[in-house]
Amino acid sequence: MSAYALNRRDLDFLVFDWLRIEDLLDRPRFADHSRETLSSMLDLSETLARDLFQPAYKKSDQVEPWMDADGVHVIPEIAAAVHEHAASGLMAGAFDHDLGGLQAPLTAATASVACLMGANLSAAGFGMLTMANARLIATFGTPTQVQTFAAPQLTGEATGTMCLSEPQAGSSLADITTLADADGEDALGRRFRLRGTKMWISGADHDVTGNIVHLVLAKTPGPDGRPLPGVKGISLFIVPKTLPDGERNDAVVTGLNHKMGYRGIPNCVVAFGDGFAKPEGRPGAVGYLVGEVGQGLAQMFQMMNEARINVGLGAAMMAYRGYRQSLGYAQERLQGRAGGSATPTPIADHPDVRFMLMTQKTYAEGALALTLYCARLLDEEQTGPTPESARRLLDLLTPIAKTWPSEQGLIANDLAIQIHGGYGYTRDFDVEQVYRDNRLNPIHEGTTGIQAIDLLGRKLARDEGALADLLTRIAATSAKARTGDLADCADALDQVWSRLSDHARSIASPLSPQALFGATQALRAWGHGVVAWLWLDLALTASEGPQDDFNEGKRAACRFFFTYELPRIGLWLDAAGAGDTTTLTLPMEAF
Amino acid sequence: MSAYALNRRDLDFLVFDWLRIEDLLDRPRFADHSRETLSSMLDLSETLARDLFQPAYKKSDQVEPWMDADGVHVIPEIAAAVHEHAASGLMAGAFDHDLGGLQAPLTAATASVACLMGANLSAAGFGMLTMANARLIATFGTPTQVQTFAAPQLTGEATGTMCLSEPQAGSSLADITTLADADGEDALGRRFRLRGTKMWISGADHDVTGNIVHLVLAKTPGPDGRPLPGVKGISLFIVPKTLPDGERNDAVVTGLNHKMGYRGIPNCVVAFGDGFAKPEGRPGAVGYLVGEVGQGLAQMFQMMNEARINVGLGAAMMAYRGYRQSLGYAQERLQGRAGGSATPTPIADHPDVRFMLMTQKTYAEGALALTLYCARLLDEEQTGPTPESARRLLDLLTPIAKTWPSEQGLIANDLAIQIHGGYGYTRDFDVEQVYRDNRLNPIHEGTTGIQAIDLLGRKLARDEGALADLLTRIAATSAKARTGDLADCADALDQVWSRLSDHARSIASPLSPQALFGATQALRAWGHGVVAWLWLDLALTASEGPQDDFNEGKRAACRFFFTYELPRIGLWLDAAGAGDTTTLTLPMEAF
Incomplete structure (x- = not known):
């Protein structure tokens, strides 16, 4: 079997030669960075990928997250990988110095996470969600909310989730029924009590970190006490698993989804305000409003768009991984006699196998280029001379950056299995898992x-x-x-x-x-x-x-x-x- | 979740209206048959599928075949399904009355097995391999070989395998190294001693039946004592797990492949003549030559071609199953408001979902039509006025009948998952298993x-x-x-x-x-x-x-x-x- 390893030159080619990330370094935000610091980030990412994320790949598929009276558990190898990712500083790589981040270009931070995704996509999901969550709070939250709920995510003390879907409302967010009733105000903002059930929530409970910060879409009641219809009644709430005073909040995972793949991170049904706990003696999970009432969906779309590009990036890396592994296998496996050879030849010499390899290359590397291009546009939006134009182009490209890698990446993964023949159909090799992990990508964050x-x-x-x-x-x-x-x-x-x-x-x-x-x-x-x-x-x-x-x-x-x-x-x-x-x-x- | 059931009218339409199977009933071979007897066969097949094959579907995925000191085991539900399939007479439906068969048209027997394949593809694999094995022996074996090795397969006392591939020789059969040394002759024919390892052998050991009949390709030595090079040195041998005198033959499963899907039937590594047993005190597994030395590959191609069409048929039925289940789901699941509806509508009303449903319908039903058309050609070859012309056309269509359902069927299965959204990615629903089961089909019996x-x-x-x-x-x-x-x-x-x-x-x-x-x-x-x-x-x-x-x-x-x-x-x-x-x-x- 051909072990997976990134060809670092592929990444350097895209980031340095093609996207010319060094051109960004003149900008004041990146004053502390140089080609050397960015290369070091990628070096460290490769090391983490190789030493922590990759070794947990098979086991995280074989030993799914499980639930007992203490909550949800994941294998310790995943916890170690997530901890080290946070401790390395890479997870917060693109965040402000003020928040403890490295203040690196998003292009570099995205290339960094790509390394981890290729090694273990679902394990990298913790960091991906956590950073998108923290970024949303950093963008729309009050300074106290940022300090209380975003900062601990950057240090690895907490992880984050996004809670949008409900059992009856997947693609149709207008139909969510989770209700948020006003419950006064404190230093953390306007307090609400949430009741409802969220579905398909990745990382909603686990034993990786002590706290978990949920970002929850819910509806405030209209004048008649009933949820406002449509999407305009949707607001966004921060609902931590553990409240700042240490009390357990009433946000409880009641079930796990048993998935086809992508099993390193638990996917959960979460009950808010179901009576498991009654913080301060009142029913309902405590949630703090982000921004204004009715702005929830617009705010959430920042996180959603970031997640969509990350989905595309993950799909690209699964395509890339399958490509690299089948490329290795095709050079090792002898079968048949291509070109009239007298002795068995590597299957890479068979024209049909070459066709499958090159198809994968164009899909995998094309997908990676597309998603890194989007990251580069994010940098333009954040620090470039024409941020509005960068934002518009990114908006246009987002559905493509989410979908093309997901759809074509799966076709690539299918070819990686095919090149492996019967071996590819066994769980002794990685490629069938790569396919199963990747199959989520055309579904989540918008089909x-x-x-x-x-x-x-x-x-x-x-x-x-x-x-x-x-x-x-x-x-x-x-x-x-x-x-x-x-x-x-x-x-x-x-x-x-x-x-x-x-x-x-x-x-x-x-x-x-x-x-x-x-x-x-x-x-x-x-x-x-x-x-x-x-x-x-x-x-x-x-x-x-x-x-x-x-x-x-x-x-x-x-x-x-x-x-x-x-x-x-x-x-x-x-x-x-x-x-x-x-x-x-x-x-x-x-x- | 939408339970799977065949729409019987689809099968009747193909078999009776389109392929006009009743036109065959004038032929002497089918004198005992009428529309009623053939319909009864399909009725019984539907019953077996519903009552025995379908209930074992999930469990046969969750509880893989396992191996201990007694050999390989499968869940009892699979054994019961295979036994009942044989006992019903359907398994031997197309065989001669003389051999205990129903002497029905192959088109009807194929439609019958299609019912079972849709309900549990890997469980149906036992009968499929067993019948193809028995048919090969019935075609090329001596009367004694037929009586000893084919007849018990028709009654369900034994099952059959096809042993072609070796670890180093998958697609390239010229490179097999299993060696067969002459060892005299007895009532069962020319006896040989086989030594070598076969790979990817479905059903090579299990506790479903007492005996297992292996059909093994091996090379006889040339004048220098070494295996003849190329495919011309390949002969075909019958190697039973238990010899007619009750002695254990030296054909032993030494490992199981852990597959992505298709788990109801064990896939095995088989060691022939590895010393586990020494029948009559001599090393090597006892094998009886079928036909003449050097005819192995040509003979095996009868079984291979039958298997290829059956692979296409199984793929068609997996496509069909995914289609029917996503069609059911699409009518049950409410989401969004298609066509300006005021309340949530079934997702089947969304144009995009309709596109995915109709694509599946054309692939699934087209694939089923294609494979049943091939079965009809087999009837023409067996009993029609121009058998040679039917054979030629069937030869031309075989690679298409094997591949088109396998490749397009997987695309259909992918769409079935997609229609189910997040639910389709969970193991609570069937469609992800259907995909995994089907993923073998573009690989086995020739990629x-x-x-x-x-x-x-x-x-x-x-x-x-x-x-x-x-x-x-x-x-x-x-x-x-x-x-x-x-x-x-x-x-x-x-x-x-x-x-x-x-x-x-x-x-x-x-x-x-x-x-x-x-x-x-x-x-x-x-x-x-x-x-x-x-x-x-x-x-x-x-x-x-x-x-x-x-x-x-x-x-x-x-x-x-x-x-x-x-x-x-x-x-x-x-x-x-x-x-x-x-x-x-x-x-x-x-x-």
């Missing part, structure tokens, strides 16, 4: 179908100029490519983007049933269009580097993507526009 | 890559007229469709088959590296082309039936397939012919 509606109905139909920005960037890549040996790719890219632009103009808001019917096909077309652009851009960067195997591989991957993947865009757009209504109007009995 | 080489390099490049037969049948469907409201589909089908025919003519033997590079893409194109034809044919049958929702659904599925799936054929053929050599010649260091 692929939800992302498609977001891209078409919200981002493209109500375009605020982001598409023009994107087209300008693509045109710049294309113009540069036209002067060299990738000119044919530039032509192909221009043609594809001409069609995608036409498609964008054809979208009417609200989306018609026919448009909704083909929305996922359209999302695929956009995803491939964006990644084609990125591959051409990557190939240009590779062309500027030393002419070695590594850079030749990037250029070959670009060519492969343009030959074998780009043509699919037209087909998806045809499908998106086919306007078939037969299936839409068919009685269910006919299915 | 997708192997099937692609078989289709292009063997079946199409050395075409014996099968393609002309196929084109004649397609033209007949197309001509019939042209007279009605499906005329546009007929035109599209003709165009596609014109391109596929061009592709067939372009294939040079032996396949070039470029052709091998794109072979899997070509196989996909051929698969979609064949299934498009079948869908049009199904729609024509539906048009001739009552104009109800059921038949309307078949016609809608045909239209959907032609709108959204047919166009992919051109793209795959483009990819197959792209002739890219960059990836082929790239140094491994560049990957």
Whole structure:
């Protein structure tokens, strides 16, 4: 079996050569950083990944989190990995010095977490959720809330969760019924009592840290005492497992979901205000309002968008891991006699295996490039000269950055299993677990179908100029490519983007049933269009580097993507526009 | 959760309306059969599926086969299901009366096993392997061998295995090293002593039946005492776990593979002649030669081809199961407000969910049609007026019937999970297990890559007229469709088959590296082309039936397939012919 290890040069190529992260270092926020400090962050991330996250990979699948009278438990190896991640400073890498962070560029912090995700995706989930939670509190909370609830997450004393879904309300947050009744005010803000059940909550209880900070969406009652309808009545509350005075809050995990994969982190049903505890003798879990009443969903979308890009990043790293492991296996495993060899040859010599390897490479590395590009846009939003433009472009790309790695990453993982043959179907090898871990990614934080509606109905139909920005960037890549040996790719890219632009103009808001019917096909077309652009851009960067195997591989991957993947865009757009209504109007009995 | 149940009308539609199985009943072999007897077989199959196979589904995943000093064990529910399958007479449904079979058409026997496969694929694997094993012995064995080794399999006293692969020789059977030394002759035939290790052997030990009949490929030594090189030295041996005199044979399972799914049947490493037992005091497992020395691979291909179609059938039924369960779930689960509804609507009303449902329907029912069509060809080969022509067409279709259901079935299963959302990712629902069970199918009995080489390099490049037969049948469907409201589909089908025919003519033997590079893409194109034809044919049958929702659904599925799936054929053929050599010649260091 081929052990997984990141090829560090892949990461350096993306972060330093392609995204030119050193250009950020002139900005005052990053005054303490240099190429050396950022490289050290990645070195340390690799070490943590190798020494703590990777060794727990198999066991975290075999020994699922379990629950007893003391709550939920995870294997000690996971706890050790999360602790060390926090203690290393890497977890808070992008946070302000004031909060104990390293104040590094988000691009570097994202590349750091990518190392851990590749080694153990679900274990890295603790840090990912914790940082997104802390960042939301840091953005919208009062200074006291930040100090009380965000700061302990940065030091590893607490972890964080996001509590949105309920058993009856997954994608449809307007239908949540968790209710928050006003309960006065104290130094931590406006206090409420929450009652309701949240579902699919990762890390909602465990024995990794003493405290857990839940960020909970709930509805305040209207004048009639009933929850306000729709999403406008939704507010955001901080609900800690343990209250600042040490009392146990009434936020209790009542069940664990037994998952197909992604088992290092428990996924929980959480009862708020179910009577397990009555802090200060009153029913309901104590929660502190963040910001204003009714702002919950808007605030939560900061965390949600960060989580979506992290989902894409995790999916990219699972694709990358499967690719690297099947690449190793294909060079070790002898079978058949490729090219008329007299003795058995490595299966990497079989043309079909090469096709599967290169497909994986284009998906895995393309997905990683896409998500790191988004991290770079976050840096532009935070410290760049045109933050608003960076935000708009990031908004446009978020559904793609969430979905493309998730969907294509699974196809890559499927190929990694296939290359391993029967061995890949056994649990002795990693690739079947990699697939199972990754299978969550097209579902959580908004399914692929939800992302498609977001891209078409919200981002493209109500375009605020982001598409023009994107087209300008693509045109710049294309113009540069036209002067060299990738000119044919530039032509192909221009043609594809001409069609995608036409498609964008054809979208009417609200989306018609026919448009909704083909929305996922359209999302695929956009995803491939964006990644084609990125591959051409990557190939240009590779062309500027030393002419070695590594850079030749990037250029070959670009060519492969343009030959074998780009043509699919037209087909998806045809499908998106086919306007078939037969299936839409068919009685269910006919299915 | 939506419990799985077959829609019996789907099966009746395929078997009686479309394949017109009643037309077979004029043939002498089937003199005892009528529509009623065949319907009874299917009724009984449904009962067995519901009462024995289905209840064991979850448990057979949770409690894997285990091994102790007594050998390998499976859960008693599996043993009960296999026993009842044999006792019912259904397992031997297609066998001769002389051997205790029902002498029913293979089409009916295949539809019968499909019922069981949908309920519990891996449990049905016992019967599938056992019947293919018995059929091979019945075809090539001596009367004594048939009586001793095939007959007990038909009554459920023994089960059968196929032992081809070895740890170092999976796809490459030329490299097997199991050696068979001559050891005299007795009433059962020429006796040999086998030594070697077989890998990936399903059902090689268990406590379901007292005896197990292994069919083993091994090499006899050449004049120098060493195994003959290549596939020509391969012979076929019957190696029972227990010899006719009651002595334990030296065929011992030394390890179990721990699989991603498909766990109802143990998958084993088997040591032959490793010294566990020494029958009659001599080393080596006792094996009886089937037919002549050197004929092993050719004989085994009867069993292999049958197994390949059964793999396709199982994959089709997994696709079908996932479809039916997600169809049920989509009608139960309320979420969001499709079409401006004031209250939450079933997710089946969301256009995106309908797209996923209809895609599954076209894959699942198309795959089932394809594999049952192959069973019908087996009946033509066995009892029809032009057996040779049926055999040739079946040979051509076998790699497609094995692969298309396996590959497209997994995509269908992925969509079934997706429709279930977070619930689909939990083990409380069936769909993630369905996916895991099905994931074996593109691997075993020849991977997708192997099937692609078989289709292009063997079946199409050395075409014996099968393609002309196929084109004649397609033209007949197309001509019939042209007279009605499906005329546009007929035109599209003709165009596609014109391109596929061009592709067939372009294939040079032996396949070039470029052709091998794109072979899997070509196989996909051929698969979609064949299934498009079948869908049009199904729609024509539906048009001739009552104009109800059921038949309307078949016609809608045909239209959907032609709108959204047919166009992919051109793209795959483009990819197959792209002739890219960059990836082929790239140094491994560049990957």
